[in-house]
Amino acid sequence: MHTERSGINFTLEVFLLAANLRLAIIGIPPIVTKVQAYFQLSTAQTGVLTTIPLLCFGFLSVATAPIIRKLGTKRTIESALLILTIANLLRTYMTWGMFIGTIFVGAGITMLNVSLPALIVERHPEQSVKLNGVYTASINVISAIIGGIAVPVANAIGWQFTVQLFSIPAIIAFLATLLLPHRPTKAAGHHQTSKDGATIAAPTKIWKRGHVWLLAIFMGLQSLIFYTVVAWLPSVLMSHGLSATTAGWLFSIFQIIGAPFAYLVPRATTKAAHLNALMAALLVGFLSGISILIAVNATWLLIVACIIIGVTTASVFTLSLSMITTISTTPQEAGSVGGIVQSIGYLIASIGPTLFGMIKTDLGNWPQTLMVLIAIALVNILVGFILIQVVQKKHFVY
Template identity: 30%
Template sequence: MNTIRENRVLLSFVIITTAICLRAPITSVGSILYCIVEDLKLSNTVAGTITTIPLIVIALLSPFISKISEKTGANQSLLLGMIIMLAGILLRSFGGIVGLILGTGLIGMGITFGNVLIPAIIKSFFPDKIGTMTGIFTTTMSVCSGLGAGISVPLAVNLGWGWRWTFCIWAVTAMVSIVVSLIQLKRMPSDCKKTEQVEGANKLQKPLYKIPLAWWVAVMFGGQSCVFYMMVTWLPTIVSDRGLSPMAAGIVATVFQLAAIPANLAIPMLAGYFKNQSRLAVSVAGMGIIGLVGILFAKSVILLGASTAILALGLGGTFSLSLVMFGMRTSDGIQAARLSGFAQSAGYVMAAIGPFLAGAVYDLSGNWAFPITLAVFIMVLDLIAAGIAGRDQQI
């Protein structure tokens, strides 16, 4: 019993240290991108790929992660992902232009391993605490995402670290995750390793794309991802085009990042109290719709900030609840990894398309009301999918 408890404690640290690495290495880029451009003499086209490459890699690689984990075990595969992440961070910092591109791709690969496998590990080792552990996971990601964006300029510019050594902070967290994972794997009971690799091996033979519930979960995850990245990309521009100052745009963008944190923690924990999460799922998706409608009509920075906060709560809650669904709509860790990979592949395709689509609609219409209205329709679809995915059923 003590060995099992110790293993769960170590796994908790693995989940937390991995979560630190899954967003911050990307969100830390934007605020000091100009430093990279000046140092490496990059074109705007190349610079733009630094944030696009990880999304493409995640979308393409996600379906294959579960296959790897079925052969090696989810914990071992997660360790591999963190090693790839560490290599990517170091290569991005010290490999020149080629290293910047390849390293960014490797970081995307490492993120994909974590994205897909953490919900499966939670399902396998914390079946009684899926909501709580998912809440801790998503909250850590959200906090560190904002931290990554916030500390980059002070470290790189004010303290003179430069962009290379600033990025290496996340190499340290990746190394910590690797060390903890190695300790955890060494102390994991041998029967747990065998169970993890064979559980569910004969289940779910039917392809996921033929299962309607898998598509509803994928649409639920993908809808919020699409709207989130649309807002991350264009929200400051939308605020500025309302005649407000750049400072006001920055404040609204900060609210968008920070307001999601309470939902990231609370919604998964609430989900754990119910067998049927439909009402909760519809409620949080509905908050996203209310927030977008508010942004559509708001003129003042106060109303824009309030609407943005509501939107962030809705998107943060829907994101966290989507991860909970990967565990609650499946019967074991293998199924959870497969569903996670399937849904996240579809979701990140939508995430990559969202900002481009919003920009194209604006170019055609010349008015941000049309892209925002498009986002409202996407969230309505997300609400419908969330209501169906939240029902007490399993694949």
């Protein structure tokens, strides 16, 4: 009876924690014009607001492991949620508060990024497939809801109060985490030490593996594309004449449409033929979706573009995560590979929003700027095809 109740509780806990993994980042782009006007930010400075969390993901992930060892996974998550709560309250009214608060947002989400998978393995490893599904689906669903309601809520109560409301999910998740059964820090630390030992001790071998570098680059380029789209899609849509509210709803479509593919894409990672077909489909998705954004003003085609890009970015992200497991021979090695791949990947991704803000400022229009995004997407898929050939030769896929 306790196990069943605990399982239901824990599934809800995973949902509540996952709800905070993008919310404080995703909530800004739909109302970015209001933020930009209030603080009188340039396009490049506005792009920095999306770049800061990505830099935190890249640089602070390693620092989270010692925190988990010292505090335990549960306490680390509680600390991260408190940081998020304060950060969202801080980043309104003053320019310095927006930037400092965004740094704290990045730090809090980084801690959750590392701690949530550890919590799942620590508490219910036998349900990891189901809970990972809850994890990824929750991110997409919550992001979609926030993308859709951010503008109407900001219009009704002001953008500052809207940003402060982002603290509510963090507070709810914090209270739910307090209700989780406490596990001795020593036991959790021992388990995490073993994992961390693999992550820290194995890099000498892993850094020498070409396919790990290829996957890191693949992860980085797809993340760069995703976070650039997240930062600027509402602005691109409004440049086609859509209202901020309509752009927000299309932004929601972009977020939610990829949720089912989190379950479908991993099935394609065991055979090279399936991977090649998937990579070709991703190429078509990037080219067609971005091309529509460049050339078309019709609302219904812009909706199609958001659907295509949403499916494509969700699929390529899920593929990146699945490939970490595919090219790893043990769970410990998967942790090492995942840490390296995601750190490098997010550092690559961090340049995207600011870079494209600068390119837009220099070129003066979105069509030419989006052509650069197409070029990066082509390189991303080319790296993907090379990666498939390498992992096939090493017998990770057949």
